[in-house]
Amino acid sequence: MSTPQKFYITTPIYYVNDRPHIGHLYSTTIADIVARYHRLRGDDVFFLTGTDEHAAKVADAAAERGITPLEWADQNAKAFQDTFARLGITNNDFIRTSQDRHKEKVLQYIRGLIESQDVYVGQYEGWYDTGQEEYVPENKANEYEFKSPINGKPLVRKAEKNDFFRLSKYQDKLLALLQGQEVDGRRFDVQPEARKNEVIARIKEGLNDVPISRTGSRGWGIPIPNDPDQTIYVWIDALFNYLSTVDTDSRRGYWPAQVHLIAKDILWFHAVIWPAMLMALDKPLPALVYAHSFWISEGQKMSKSLGNFIDLEKIDHYVATFSLDALRYFLATAGPMGTTDSDFAEAKFIDVYNSDLANTLGNCFSRISNMTNRYFGGKLPKTPDNDRGLILLQEHGFSLTPMLSDERNAKIKALNIVGHTNEVFASIRAIDQYIEKTQPFKLAKDPANLPEVGTILYNCAEAMRIASILLWPIMPTKIEQLWHRIGCDHYTQALANNGPGDLNAWTQWGQLQPGTPILQGDPLFPRHQVK
Ligand code: MSP
Secondary structure (H helix, E strand, O other): OOOOOEEEEEEEEEEOOOOOEHHHHHHHHHHHHHHHHHHHHOOEEEEEEEEEOOOHHHHHHHHHHOOOHHHHHHHHHHHHHHHHHHOOOOOOEEEEOOOHHHHHHHHHHHHHHHHOOOEEEEEEEEEEEOOOOEEEOHHHHHHOOOEOOOOOOEOEEEEEEEEEEOHHHHHHHHHHHHOOOOEOOEOOEEEOHHHHHHHHHHHHOOOOOEEOEEEOOOOOOOEEOOEEEEEEOHHHHHHOHHHHOOOOOOOHHHOOOOEEEEEHHHHHHHHHHHHHHHHHOOOOOOOEEEEEOOEEEOOEOOOOOOOOOOEHHHHHHHHHHHOHHHHHHHHHHHOOOOOOOEEEOHHHHHHHHHHHHHHHHHHHHHHHHHHHHHHHOOEOOOOOOHHHHHHHHHHOOOOOOOOOOHHHHHHHHOOOHHHHHHHHHHHHHHHHHHHHHHOHHHHOOOHHHHHHHHHHHHHHHHHHHHHHHHHOOOOHHHHHHHHHHOOOHHHHHHHHHHOOOOHHHHOOOOOOOOOOEOOOOOOOOOOOOOO
C-alpha cells in the first residue's frame, strides 16, 4: 500500500462571544463533509476547528458579568465544542487561542516577523468596527455611514501606537499568486473565481501596511514581547491558529493546509494578510481559501430583533423533526457555496426533505428491500451476469462507477458538493427508472420469471450500495443504517473513530454477496406531512 496522502482542512475559529448558530454550523458541516470524503478515500486527514478568544469584546462581556475573560471564554468555547460533538462533527482537534500551545507558537511567529524586518513601529488612526475587530478604510467608513456593515453599530474613531506589518511589500507577489502564477516556488488560490477577482481588484488599488498589535487590551490577549502595553492584534493571533495547531513534531507534515473554508466576511484576512505573513516567515502557503456566501433566513438577513435567527434551539428543532442527517443534507445541497446567499426557509427544507430524502433515496431503498423480502424471502438473489447488470443500469442513466475517482475527486477538490450530490441522486433516480421499465413486480407474478426478477433486484441493491457510499460523508448516520440492512457493517467499522475507508475498492461493481439478508425496517426518511 502506498502512504496515504495528507489532507488538512480548517474552518474559521469562531468568536466566543456568540452562541453557535447556523452560520457556524454550516462552515463546520461543509468542512466535515469534505474531511469525511477524504477519509473515505483513505487519506490521512486532519480537520481543525476552534474558537477565537482574544477579542476585546470578550474582556468587556466578562467584566459586565464580573468574571474573568478566561472564565467567560471557557463557558462559550464549551458551547461550541459540545454543539459540534453532538452534531456529528469529526474534527481532529479543537484549538482555543487562549491555550498555551497556541500562545507560545504565536510569540515565536511574531519574533520571526520582527527578525524578517517586516515589522516596524508606527502610529495608526482610523475607524474601528468593534464587532468585527477590524479597522474600516476611510472611504468605506464613509460609504457605510460610519456604522458597521455587519451589525449596524457605530464605528469608533481610534488612534494608537502599533507595530506594523509591511503588507505593502507583498503587493506584487500576492497579485501574481492570485493571477495563477508560481512565486518563489509557491502557489495559492482563492475561490470562487468572482471573489478572487474582487480581491485582485482591491489589491490593485494599493496595499497599506497593517497594524499587528493593539494597545489598551486590559491584560486579555497575547502581550507583545518587550512591550507590555500592547497585545497582538486578535486577527493576527487568530490566523496563526491554522499553523500553530499542526506545528508539532507529530503533525508538521500536515502543513500546508489544502483548504481554509471561510465565508466572504473574512476573505481579506485570509486571501491577503495571511499569505503575506506566511511568505514573510518563509512558510509554504495553503493551497486554497474558499469563501462561501451567507445564509439568510425566511427571505431576510438573520437578526435577533427580527426573530428569524437560526439559533441552537431552531437547529435542535430541525434535528428532532427531520434527523441530523436531513439537516446536513439541506446545508450541503441548499447552502451558500458559491457567490449567492441562500435562504434558510422551513417550506424549502420540507420540500427538499420530502422530494430527495423521503421520495427518492428512502423510497427507492424501500422498494428494493420490500421486493427482496416478498419474492426471495429477504435474501439477496443471484444474478447470472454481473457485468450485464451494470450495463443495463447504465442504459437507464446510472453513471456512478465509471467515473469514480478522478472526476469525483475533482468535484470534491473544487468543493462542488452540490454537483457531487446531484450526480449521486441522478443515479438513484436511474435505479427507479430501471425498476419502472423492467417491472419486476409484474414479472414476479409468473414463477418462470424469478431468475430475471432476481437479476433486477440484485442490480438495484448493488447500485444502491455504491450510491450510498458516496452519500456517507453527507449523511453518515442514515447511510450506516442502510449499510446494516444490506450486510455492509464492515464499512461502518472501518470508518469508526475517523478510520480510513477504501473508496476505490468499495465502489467496484458486483460486491454484494447473493444470499445476504436484506432487512426491511422502518423508512429511513419518513415522509413529512405538513400540518
Ligand atoms: N473569529 C473570526 C474568524 C477568525 S479565522 C482565523 C470570525 N468569527 S465569527 O464567529 O464571526 O465567524 C465568522 C464565520 O462564521 C464566517 O466566516 C462563516 O464561516 C460563519 N458564518 C457566520 N455567519 C454566517 C452566515 N449567516 N452564513 C454562513 N456562514 C456564516 O469572524
